[in-house]
Every structure is written in structure tokens, then in C-alpha cells.
Amino acid sequence: MRNYSSPALFKKLARKLARKNKRKTLLLISIVSGSIGGIGLLVDQDGFAQQQIQIATSNIGKNSGTPFSGKDPITFQADNVSYDSKTGEVTWQGDVHIWQNDHILRADKVVYNRTTNIATANGNVSMVEPDGEILFTQHVQLGENMREGVMDQVYALLADNGKLAANGARRTGGKVHDFSRSVYTACPICEKDPKKAPFWQLRSYQAIRDMENQRIDFSDTFIDFFGIPVFYMPFFSIVDPSVKRQSGFLIPSINFSGKYMGAYTTIPYYWAMNKWSDLTFNPLFATKTGPQLSAIYRARFNQGMLRVEGGIADDTINHRRRQRELGDYSTHSKDNGAQGYLFLKTEWALNQNWRYGANLNLATSSFYMQDYRINGYGQDTLNSDLYLEGFGEGAYSKVTLQGYQGINHYTVNSSDLPFVLPRYTYNYFGQPDALGGRFSFNTTNFVLYRSNGVSDQRGQASLNWDRPFDTDIGQKWLVTLHVDSNIYNASHLYEQPLYLNDKRGRQFSGQALPTLAVKMNWPFLREFKLGDTTGTQVIEPIVQLIAAPHSKGGRNWNMPNEDSLAYEFSDTTLFALNRFQGTDRLDGGARANVGVHGNWAWDGRQVDFLVGQSYLEHVTKNLPENSGVNRHMSDVVGRLRLSPSQYFSTTGRMRVSPYDGKVTYGEGIFNVGFNHFGINGGYIYEPITPYYYYWGNPFSAQGPSNLFDQKTSELTLGASTDWKNWHASAFGRRSLSRKENVAIGGTAGYRNDCFSMDVIYLKQYTMINGEQNTDTVLFMLTFKTLGTFGING
Known part of the structure; x- marks a missing residue:
């Protein structure tokens, strides 16, 4: 690049360029210490300036721009360029664009005085900042390479649709904008009547936007709704809308809890420690109890994450008086005074197939969590675990250490809860083999310890092989070979949750249940017409035969029961091999399951139903009452789904005894929806309350609690x-x-x-x-x- 030091040469060169180029002229100027030091012809492209503006405005919220510098070159584009050697002024006219790095100025006319180092822009002035802020005004004076300036009638477009308007503004050091008589809002402005007040706005005597500290401070501020002031604040500060994370005080909250804390407030402070971690302090002050300080630390790394939440408090609430009011006369010496909690969650990737993590949740007392409304206080337990898990093609493996703390003082005691040290699970689902079937394998093994109750070790394995095939007449067959096996070493079986009175020593036992199942679905499909609408109808008989040794409901008086406390017989488990939730109890015996499934679908409407029944060779006497399978012929289960229009849908389930016609279980939900209005509801019926089956000792001479019969x-x-x-x-x-x-x-x-x-x-x-x-x-x-x-x- 050739250098020119004479203003006369610059003037001649500018005129020569203007004669040669009838379109806009793009020049590069290095401005240092207020003098023009070098000039060079660079390009002749009308779209270059617009491209720079698009790049700059795309930085909204990113804060990635380059700061002002007196050493970096300033590039301009204009329709006309002139230079007055007597006054030392350079004048750009006609769609002027000037930029330095990510700072862009656009105006109808710009006059730069090299003696005073002041640039004056007039007419449709817009200034784009590196963070995407755009300032609009009709007149601005800039000095010190655009670091200093004064603007009249300024309007700022910020990130996240934030807008700020003011009578005037002053730029200081390229880092601070001081707006006088300003209004701020993030609401849309009425296009038909731009002078109409937005939904809400902050109307301030002064607003200072600190771009270095990324905050906007408002002084003497009113909050207006539809232009009407409703609230006054002498001082109000917010994080700049372009910032995603910024240290500072968050919005305080005011709360009321008449029973425990009374009126209380929290004043959180957020600390953005770096790009990958932050810390939030949350002090709490209450009128009826002592203060609490809690904090949340969060960090995310390339291979993992960490979240730690904890708090300490001086709990001064009289819990013993509360216990007497509730009829609880037990003593809890640790429920007052210094209290605290700790919640930790972390997870890390070893490689693409393996990861490990931990969840640690502890509290000094359930009363403390209830008093201070600690997250999770309404639950029965706090669960903690440490795990390692792996993922492979068709395989999954996980080993876990688990512990529990009871926090519902009136329902669960921590001494009754187990420690699982450890629990190992492995699942495998293979590819189709040479016979056309698929093999799967599952195992769940654990060592379980209770300080008050049954302690046991279990080894479990399930093998399964499925072979589906179709016939020429449309039948879909599924042949299943399945084996469940468990081995146990247990002690204290006479304690909860089993209460086996005669089992006071250590018991070593096991079980194995081979099962052969053949299932046939025979769908009949046809099309039908309903007026001008075409629909489909499916009627599908289903028959399943299961052959397995009689397990007597899985009741083995030497075996513990950790995962099969509930038995469910419904439309969802009609064709299940095991209707217990887990594998400690197995649903054996020869039985036949039959059912009919139907479906009609047309024009977005649908009717779907399933009805079925089981026929059992052996009657199980050890299942809870109302299980539905206490006789050779089970209860009839059914499901009906209706959606006759886009405005209504319902699903109902029912279980009915074939002997006396009594409903032993029923539930239903419905949804009615129109434009702007909807109704939904549900109903559940059962002649017992199954939750109370294990309330106390269900195997005693008295049987389950009388609450079970409600x-x-x-x-x-x-x-x-x-x-x-x-x-x-x-x-x-x-x-x-x-x-x-x-x-x-x-x-x-x-x-x-x-x-x-x-x-x-x-x-x-x-x-x-x-x-x-x-x-x-x-x-x-x-x-x-x-x-x-x-x-x-």
C-alpha cells in the first residue's frame, strides 16, 4: 500500500476515485492522534458495508466485539467524499457507513475534523455496538475515535427486544452510555401509533448503561402500565439484556407461612464465577424462626457436571408442642437449634460407553425440612446413590450403592429403610438367530441391609427367547421360552416387612420357574364407508397358553420379598408372564388367557376396546383379596377408549367378577375441549384401599389393618x-x-x-x-x- 502524507494529495486522490467510480467508494483510513496518516483504494463492492452491519447485529447477546482502539484502521463507504484543506474537514455524504472492527456508524452525512478529532453525524444516524445494541438518533458528535460522544433524541435497540429511548445520551470511554429522561421496555411498540404507551415501561430520570460491567442502572424510576404509573423505585438495577450470566443480586421474594416461619424474605445473590460455573447465595430471614443461609453451586465440564445445594439454619420452632398437638409423644432432641441439608448431584463420562455419578441427599431432620420448605419436604424419603453404568449394542449394565433417609416422620422411620450395598443390573437383547428368534438376558442382584428388619442377599437371572412367525391365513404367533431363577440368603425374616414369626435364623433358599408360552393374535381387517368418509375396522381375537409349575403365588416362607409387594391384574397385564411387579414372587401355574381387541378408526375418530379373562389350573390362595385371580375363572378385565370427535375423548378400565357381577376395580378419565374452554376429570373405584395392605403385619392372625377394607x-x-x-x-x-x-x-x-x-x-x-x-x-x-x-x- 502506498502512503500519502499531504492533505492535497488526499483530496486529489479522492476526486480521482470519484471520477473513476460512479458507484459508492470504499476507502480505508488509519486515524492516529487525530491526523490522516494513510490512504489506499481497497474494493468497490456495494454489498460489503451491508454485510458488515449484518455481522455486527448478529452479535446481539454474544458480547464478542473488539473494544475501541486508536490504532485499528477505520473503513468507510459513501456516495460522495470531499476534503477541505483549509478547515481540515473530511465530509462523507449519501448513505455513509463507517466501521472500526465491530463498531459501525451509519448516517446521511458525516463530517470529520482532523484538527479537533471530532466527527459529527447527521440524518438517520445509527450506531451498531459489538454486543448488537443499535443506537438511533438524528444528530451525534463523536470524539476520541468514537469513544466519546453526545446524542440528541436517542433510541436504543437492545438484545431480547429490549428498547430504551431518551431525550439525550452521553457516551464515555466507549463503555458507558448515560441516558437522560429515559424510558425502557421489552414490550412491542404499536405500529399504527408508535407514540402509544407500551404495556409496561420503566420511566426514569436517568439510566446508565455500563457496557463493561454489563448492567443498566435506573434512578428515580416509575413502573408504568399503559402509561399510568403504579409503582415507584428510587433506584433499580438490572443485568444488561445482552447478558446471559452476570454476577449481582437477584430479585428478592416476600413470603408468608403463618404456621412456622411467619413472614420471611429471601435476598439471593448470583456469582458468575467463570464460563462453566456459578454460585448462588440465598439468605433467608423470618419473623418466627432463625435465619438460614443456603447456596447452590453449579459447574459443567467437558466430561461431566456438578451441582451442590446446601444450607444451614437456626431452627427455633417448638417441635415438641407441635408433636403434642398431633398426638405424637416421641422425643426428638435434634429437631431444634443448628440444622442443615446437603443435596449433591454429579455425573462424569469415562468414555462413550461408560459413565459414573452420584446423588447425595441428606438433612438433619424432617421437621427442619418442613419448617423451611426445603425442596422435597413432602416426600417420604430422601434417596442417595453412587453408580457406574455402561451402554453397549443391545446391552446395559449398572452397579449402584443406595441409601435412604425417612423424612415423613409420621409414616416412615429411617431405621426401617434399607441400605443397598450394592445393586447390580445387566440387560442384554440379542440379534435374530438362525432359528428366527431373539434371546434376552436380565439379572438384578443386590446385598440389602436393614438395622430394623429383614436383611438379605439376592442373586437373580431371567432368560428369555421369543420366536414370532406368521401364517398364510393372517395369524401372528409368538412362542416364548422363559426361565426365572433367584437365590437368597436372608436373616430376620420375622421382622418387617415380612413378619414371618417362625423364621428367626438365617435362611438360605431359592426358586426357579421355567415357562413355555404360546400366543396367537388373529386380526381381521376391513374397510368401511360412513357417508363420504372411509374408515378401517379391526377385530382381533387373542389366545395365550402358558405352561409353568405351580408357584402358589410365589409364597416361599424362606424367601424375602423386596420388589413384588404389589400384584396387578388388569388389561395391561392380561397377557403378562408375571403379574407381580418384580421377580421375588413369580406368577406360575398353567393358565389360558383369552381376549378380543377391536378398533374402528375414521376421519380422525377412534373407538378401541379390549376385553379378556384368565382361566387358571391352580387357584392361588396367597394373593391379596380382590386380586381378581382368586378362583379358577378370573375376573373379566376390559378397556374402552372413545374419541368420537376432536372435542371429546375418554378412557375407561374395569374389572368385574363373573360370579356375582360385582365391580372389583374401575377407573376412567375424560377430556372435553373446545376453543378457549376445556373440562377434564377422572374417577377411581376399588372395594379396598390397597395402600394399607402392608400397614402393620398383614400375615398376623388378625390379617391386614382394617384400613385395608375401606x-x-x-x-x-x-x-x-x-x-x-x-x-x-x-x-x-x-x-x-x-x-x-x-x-x-x-x-x-x-x-x-x-x-x-x-x-x-x-x-x-x-x-x-x-x-x-x-x-x-x-x-x-x-x-x-x-x-x-x-x-x-
Whole structure:
């Protein structure tokens, strides 16, 4: 590049370029210390400037621009260029574009004085910053290589649709914009009437945008809705909308808990430690108990992640008085004073096939979690585990160490809960073999210890081979060879959860159950016409024969039971080889399962049903009452799904005794939906309450608790509606058998592009962890780019 030091030569060169090029001229100028030091003809491309603007504006929210520098060259493009040697002014006119690195200035006219080092831009001025901010004004004066400046009637377009307008603005050091008499909003501006006030705006005497610290500070601020002031703040600060993570105080919350904490507030502080980790401090101050300090640390690495949450508190609530009110006279010396909790979750990849991780969840007491509303306080247990797992082609392997802490003081005692040291699971599903079948293998083995109750070790394996084939007349056959086997070494079988009174020594036992099953589906398919609509109909008889030794319901008085406490006979398990949930109890014996499946589908509508029954060679006497398979001919199970239109759908399930016609189980759900309105509901019925089967000793002379014989009859109804930006919903859940409500609640709110408001109410009538008839109200306001303000109690 040839250098020119004389202004006269620059003027001659500019005129020569303008004569040779009737289109826009692109020049590169190195401006150092206020003088023009070098000029060179570079390119002649009209689209180059526009391309630079597109690149710069695409940086919104990325903060990846290069800072101002007096050494970097400034490039310009304009329709006309002139130079006055007497005044030392360079004038660009007609669609002027000037940029230095990621900083871009566009105007109708720009005058640069090399003596004062001041550039004045007029007419449709826009300035694009490296982070994507765009400033619009009609007049601006810039100095110090665009680091200093003054603007009139300025409008700023920020990231995430944030907009800021002001009577004037001052740029300082290229890092701070000081806006006077400003308004800020993230709401859309009315295109028909731009002067119309947006949905909400911050109207401030002064707004300072610190681009280095990435914050916007507002002074003497009103929050306006539709131009009407509703709230005043002497000072308000937010993170710049272009920033995804920024250290600083988060929005405080005000809450009410009349039973325990009274009125309390949290003032969280967020610390963006680096690009891959952050830390949030959350101090809590309450009127009825001591303060709490909690924190959350999060980190994400190339091969893993780590999340640690914990807190310490001075719990001053009188738990013993609460226990007396609830009729609990036990002593808990650790429920007051210094309390704390720790939740840890981490996971790391060893390679593409193996990973390991841990989940650690501990608390000093269940009362503490309830008092301070620690996440998970309504659950029965806190679960912890350490695991290693691998994934292969058709295979999965996992080894786990597990532990549990009871946090529902009135239901679960920690001493009754097990430690699993360890638990190993392996699953394999093979490819089709030479006979056309597929082999699969599953094993789950564990060592389980209870300080109060059964302790045992189990080895388990399941082998399965499936061979499907079709016939020429449309039958679909499936032949299954299956073997389940377990081996146990157990002690304290006379304690919970088995209560086997005569088994006080260590017991070594096992079981094996080979099974042969043949299943035939015979679908009959036809098309039909309903007016102008064509549909399909399927009628599918299903027959399954199962041959296996009689297992007597899996009852072996030398074997523990850890995973088969529930037995389910319904349409979903009609053709299952084992209707127990696990493998400690096996569903053996010769039996035949029959059923009919039907489906009609037309024009988006559908009717689907399944009805079936089991015929058993051996009657199992050891299953819970109302299991549905206590006789040679089982209860009839059925399912019906209806969706006759796009506005209505329902699914019902039922189990009926063929001997007396009594319904032994029933449930149903429905959904009715129209434009802007919907109703949904559900019902469940059972002549017993199965949850209470293992409440106490179900194998004693008295049998299960009398609570087990109480009927379950419960109805749930809900409705929801929405209209434009408004929405509302409500639900109720009532026990018809007990003639009392279980829970009621509802929500109502408003939502648009920049604002949302929600009110949530929930009343719980049942007792959970000692709480009964609790009411919860949550009120939330969310302002786009500002955050969420919440009040709950």
C-alpha cells in the first residue's frame, strides 16, 4: 500500500476515485492522534458495508466485539467524499457507513475534523455496538475515535427486544452510555401509533448503561402500565439484556407461612464465577424462626457436571408442642437449634460407553425440612446413590450403592429403610438367530441391609427367547421360552416387612420357574364407508397358553420379598408372564388367557376396546383379596377408549367378577375441549384401599389393618379456559367413600410477549408429614428482561 502524507494529495486522490467510480467508494483510513496518516483504494463492492452491519447485529447477546482502539484502521463507504484543506474537514455524504472492527456508524452525512478529532453525524444516524445494541438518533458528535460522544433524541435497540429511548445520551470511554429522561421496555411498540404507551415501561430520570460491567442502572424510576404509573423505585438495577450470566443480586421474594416461619424474605445473590460455573447465595430471614443461609453451586465440564445445594439454619420452632398437638409423644432432641441439608448431584463420562455419578441427599431432620420448605419436604424419603453404568449394542449394565433417609416422620422411620450395598443390573437383547428368534438376558442382584428388619442377599437371572412367525391365513404367533431363577440368603425374616414369626435364623433358599408360552393374535381387517368418509375396522381375537409349575403365588416362607409387594391384574397385564411387579414372587401355574381387541378408526375418530379373562389350573390362595385371580375363572378385565370427535375423548378400565357381577376395580378419565374452554376429570373405584395392605403385619392372625377394607371411591374434576391473553383453571379432588375433600386448587393469569401474571391457590385436606388443611397461595409477576417477582404464603 502506498502512503500519502499531504492533505492535497488526499483530496486529489479522492476526486480521482470519484471520477473513476460512479458507484459508492470504499476507502480505508488509519486515524492516529487525530491526523490522516494513510490512504489506499481497497474494493468497490456495494454489498460489503451491508454485510458488515449484518455481522455486527448478529452479535446481539454474544458480547464478542473488539473494544475501541486508536490504532485499528477505520473503513468507510459513501456516495460522495470531499476534503477541505483549509478547515481540515473530511465530509462523507449519501448513505455513509463507517466501521472500526465491530463498531459501525451509519448516517446521511458525516463530517470529520482532523484538527479537533471530532466527527459529527447527521440524518438517520445509527450506531451498531459489538454486543448488537443499535443506537438511533438524528444528530451525534463523536470524539476520541468514537469513544466519546453526545446524542440528541436517542433510541436504543437492545438484545431480547429490549428498547430504551431518551431525550439525550452521553457516551464515555466507549463503555458507558448515560441516558437522560429515559424510558425502557421489552414490550412491542404499536405500529399504527408508535407514540402509544407500551404495556409496561420503566420511566426514569436517568439510566446508565455500563457496557463493561454489563448492567443498566435506573434512578428515580416509575413502573408504568399503559402509561399510568403504579409503582415507584428510587433506584433499580438490572443485568444488561445482552447478558446471559452476570454476577449481582437477584430479585428478592416476600413470603408468608403463618404456621412456622411467619413472614420471611429471601435476598439471593448470583456469582458468575467463570464460563462453566456459578454460585448462588440465598439468605433467608423470618419473623418466627432463625435465619438460614443456603447456596447452590453449579459447574459443567467437558466430561461431566456438578451441582451442590446446601444450607444451614437456626431452627427455633417448638417441635415438641407441635408433636403434642398431633398426638405424637416421641422425643426428638435434634429437631431444634443448628440444622442443615446437603443435596449433591454429579455425573462424569469415562468414555462413550461408560459413565459414573452420584446423588447425595441428606438433612438433619424432617421437621427442619418442613419448617423451611426445603425442596422435597413432602416426600417420604430422601434417596442417595453412587453408580457406574455402561451402554453397549443391545446391552446395559449398572452397579449402584443406595441409601435412604425417612423424612415423613409420621409414616416412615429411617431405621426401617434399607441400605443397598450394592445393586447390580445387566440387560442384554440379542440379534435374530438362525432359528428366527431373539434371546434376552436380565439379572438384578443386590446385598440389602436393614438395622430394623429383614436383611438379605439376592442373586437373580431371567432368560428369555421369543420366536414370532406368521401364517398364510393372517395369524401372528409368538412362542416364548422363559426361565426365572433367584437365590437368597436372608436373616430376620420375622421382622418387617415380612413378619414371618417362625423364621428367626438365617435362611438360605431359592426358586426357579421355567415357562413355555404360546400366543396367537388373529386380526381381521376391513374397510368401511360412513357417508363420504372411509374408515378401517379391526377385530382381533387373542389366545395365550402358558405352561409353568405351580408357584402358589410365589409364597416361599424362606424367601424375602423386596420388589413384588404389589400384584396387578388388569388389561395391561392380561397377557403378562408375571403379574407381580418384580421377580421375588413369580406368577406360575398353567393358565389360558383369552381376549378380543377391536378398533374402528375414521376421519380422525377412534373407538378401541379390549376385553379378556384368565382361566387358571391352580387357584392361588396367597394373593391379596380382590386380586381378581382368586378362583379358577378370573375376573373379566376390559378397556374402552372413545374419541368420537376432536372435542371429546375418554378412557375407561374395569374389572368385574363373573360370579356375582360385582365391580372389583374401575377407573376412567375424560377430556372435553373446545376453543378457549376445556373440562377434564377422572374417577377411581376399588372395594379396598390397597395402600394399607402392608400397614402393620398383614400375615398376623388378625390379617391386614382394617384400613385395608375401606372402600376407595374418588372423583377428580377440572376445568380450564383461555381467552386472548387470559387463562384460568380450577380442580377439585374428593373422596366419595370418606365424604371429604382431598384437595382443591386453581390458577388465573395473564400473559403476553413481555409480561405474565399468575395467581396459584392450593388447599390440601389430607395429612402430609404432620400437616393437614394447609393452604398455599403463590402470586408471580414476570417482566421480560427484568425477572420474576413472587409472593407466596
